[in-house]
Amino acid sequence: MHEPQIIDAPLLEAIGITKSFTQDGMASQALKGVSLSVAQGEFVSIVGRSGSGKSTFVSVLSTLLMPDAGQVNYNGKDLVRATEAEINAIRHGDFAVIFQFHYLLPYLTALENTLLPFMRSLKPVTRAQKTRAMECLARVGLADKAHRLPGQLSGGEQQRVAIARALVKEARVLFADEPTGSLDSATGATVMELLGQINTEGLAVVMVTHNEEYARLAHRLVRMEDGLVV
Amino acid sequence: MNILTIALRNARKKWVRTLLLLLVFSLGVVSIVALSFVSRVVGDGLEKKLVSYGANILVSPKSEKLTVSYGGFALGDMLFDVSYLDEADTVKRIEGIELRKNVSVIAPKLVVMDHVQGAAVAIVGVRFEQEKLLKGFWMVEQGTFPGETPEQAAARQAMAAPMHDAPAHAPAPKDADPKDAKPTAAVHVPAGADALLAGSAAAEKLGLKLGSVVPLDRHKFVVTGILAPTGSEDDNVLLADMDALQRASGHPGKVNFVEVAALCSGCPIDDIVNQISAALPGVEIKTLRGIVEQRMVSVHFVKKLILSVSLVILLTGCSMVGISMLSAVNERKKEIGILRSLGFSRRAVFSIFCAEAAAVGLLAGFVGYLAGYFVSFRILAVLEIEGAGSLPFEPLHLAATALVLAILTSLASLFPAWKAAGIEPSEALVTL
Structure with missing residues (x-):
């Protein structure tokens, strides 16, 4: 296991999160009062069977989904009650998310996809930001493929571009929802190695996975079942 | 590279759709510009002829x-x-x-x-x-x-x-x-x-x-x-x-x-x-009412004709932009989700779609005006009235046409852009 410096004070804390969905007229409660705290530099794995609520939970933690009740405290602020502008600022600066599917923009090159967080306005991307993006691509081993479109890259390479895009912002928390789910085992291992390296540099990682082997690489393993942490 | 890169690259990637929209709008502009030029020359010719009849x-x-x-x-x-x-x-x-x-x-x-x-x-x-x-x-x-x-x-x-x-x-x-x-x-x-x-x-x-x-x-x-x-x-x-x-x-x-x-x-x-x-x-x-009224009737008729044709063409083009953009919003839901997860505001997403439509309008305005200008010479030659009046090229009109088209296409994309801006990352990306 990697040896990051973990600071005990919670960086991100979820308290009593509940979330319900209605499908075909049937209400189901995905989260039934889940609590979790993540310290700065900590690597937390969330495992559980399909439908246990782990993806819903990480979506709530990463502000992509609002809970019905509960609190998500980050840096002393309850994100559930934050304004949209505050949420946008946190999504842009502090949180980074990677998904099972890379979700790259197919018409932008690997470099441009990596620079995407800096393309939110009419302000042009700076030379420093480009240099940073190239460094991130180099870090995931794709410096030589920076000008290729996603369609010209393999699945593993595309996922690595997504990781580079997450890294470029210098976020404090990385949420990874099944990052190896669509990759073969060799590529999956490479991606996990990358996440481990990133974590050693002080970035907190919250990862959802089915893979117990990968889950055990984390500092802490949280198991979910039926919308609860068990 | 900035937010416009996203809009323009997508327009380039979906070149068939972009080309089709460009074609429809350009044809519309060609018709309007050519009709306008030809009617102006015809009007000028009419004036000259009527003036030659006396005061x-x-x-x-x-x-x-x-x-x-x-x-x-x-x-x-x-x-x-x-x-x-x-x-x-x-x-x-x-x-x-x-x-x-x-x-x-x-x-x-x-x-x-x-x-x-x-x-x-x-x-x-x-x-x-x-x-x-x-x-x-x-x-x-x-x-x-x-x-x-x-x-x-x-x-x-x-x-x-x-x-x-x-x-x-x-x-x-x-x-x-x-x-x-x-x-x-x-x-x-x-x-x-x-x-x-x-x-x-x-x-x-x-x-x-x-x-x-x-x-x-x-x-x-x-x-x-x-x-x-x-x-x-x-x-x-x-x-x-x-x-x-x-x-x-x-x-x-x-x-x-x-x-x-x-x-x-x-x-x-x-x-x-x-x-x-x-x-x-x-x-x-x-x-001398007779002459004057005859002039006014002729000129008004041509003007009304141009206005009607222009409205139909522009409405058709705007509908096409609206429908096309609406389907693009559904196709690009995941992209929108990604952008929102990266901290793009609703306004930023809204402006990406508007900018894409505006780019089509701007280009159609330029291409259509230039084509319309040259087509009008051909029409005048076919009608054998080239000498009836002059057709000065006016860059200001070209710029104004492009601007108006950009505004029109942006307006046509307002609803799809508003829909796109309303998409939450959770509905686009989260697998529950």
């Missing part, structure tokens, strides 16, 4: 008259006195009206009665430069216009408009093929005398020939030219230079009336009349 506004002093009739026998109008207008002042005031640019010719007239070989005849004083503009159908059958050299006369006749440009009421002049025109010998006008142009009927009736002398009081006029028949009142009068007639008749600087030819495709004739009335209080102003 459409008559400015004269108010006169007191009495219509005398008794027992069903009309004796005509009795004029109490003859009033004159001050030529310089009247012309200056007409030239000073706000709609001056719509006034093409100001032609003052002084009418003096004379007796030649026992017959009464009117000598009309005119400014020949203005008069020739007003009456493009005038042709000199013999001799020259007063003040014109034989060479100038020959050149003018060579450049004279073909017969189909002459007014319908003007009969073809006998032996008057302008292409065959040759310089005629100049008639010598002795010192102290002035030149005179005779109407065809007047010349025949009075037995006037080139060089004939027409006395007016103690002054002498020499016939230097005879007009070809025009079918108008000009056939029955003698025409002299205004200054000469004013001197000879003892009315220096005075005129009886002023004819004004107004171009009215861009303004109602009533406005010009009102402005002239305001500039010349106490003066009688009459409009």
Whole structure:
């Protein structure tokens, strides 16, 4: 296991999160009062069977989904009650998310996809930001493929571009929802190695996975079942 | 690289869709621009033709008259006195009206009665430069216009408009093929005398020939030219230079009336009349309604036609943009989710879709305007009216067209863009 410096004070804390969905007229409660705290530099794995609520939970933690009740405290602020502008600022600066599917923009090159967080306005991307993006691509081993479109890259390479895009912002928390789910085992291992390296540099990682082997690489393993942490 | 890169790259990636939208809008703009140019040329040509029929506004002093009739026998109008207008002042005031640019010719007239070989005849004083503009159908059958050299006369006749440009009421002049025109010998006008142009009927009736002398009081006029028949009142009068007639008749600087030819495709004739009335209080102003109304009907018809076609084309194009963008929003839900997860605000997502539509509009505006400009030349050639007017290229219109198209396509994409901005990352990305 990697040896990051973990600071005990919670960086991100979820308290009593509940979330319900209605499908075909049937209400189901995905989260039934889940609590979790993540310290700065900590690597937390969330495992559980399909439908246990782990993806819903990480979506709530990463502000992509609002809970019905509960609190998500980050840096002393309850994100559930934050304004949209505050949420946008946190999504842009502090949180980074990677998904099972890379979700790259197919018409932008690997470099441009990596620079995407800096393309939110009419302000042009700076030379420093480009240099940073190239460094991130180099870090995931794709410096030589920076000008290729996603369609010209393999699945593993595309996922690595997504990781580079997450890294470029210098976020404090990385949420990874099944990052190896669509990759073969060799590529999956490479991606996990990358996440481990990133974590050693002080970035907190919250990862959802089915893979117990990968889950055990984390500092802490949280198991979910039926919308609860068990 | 900035937010526009996302919009433009997507437009490039979906080039078939972009090209289709571009094509529809460009075709729309081509139609509108070409129709507009062609109608302008046709309108200008119409104006020119109508102007060649004469003035459409008559400015004269108010006169007191009495219509005398008794027992069903009309004796005509009795004029109490003859009033004159001050030529310089009247012309200056007409030239000073706000709609001056719509006034093409100001032609003052002084009418003096004379007796030649026992017959009464009117000598009309005119400014020949203005008069020739007003009456493009005038042709000199013999001799020259007063003040014109034989060479100038020959050149003018060579450049004279073909017969189909002459007014319908003007009969073809006998032996008057302008292409065959040759310089005629100049008639010598002795010192102290002035030149005179005779109407065809007047010349025949009075037995006037080139060089004939027409006395007016103690002054002498020499016939230097005879007009070809025009079918108008000009056939029955003698025409002299205004200054000469004013001197000879003892009315220096005075005129009886002023004819004004107004171009009215861009303004109602009533406005010009009102402005002239305001500039010349106490003066009688009459409009030749028939001509004016005919002009207005023609111009309005073309304008309405263009407006209708333009609206249909633009509505079709806008619907296409709207539908296309709406389907793009559904296709690009995941992209939108990613952008939102990276901290893009709703406004940023909204502007990506608007910018994409605006880019199509901007390009269609440029391409369509340029194509429309060149297509209009082709249409004019097919209609055989290239010479009816000029088609100046106006870069400002090009920019305005592109801008208007960009605004229109942006407006058409408002609803899809608003829908896109409303997409939450959870509904696009989260697998629950």
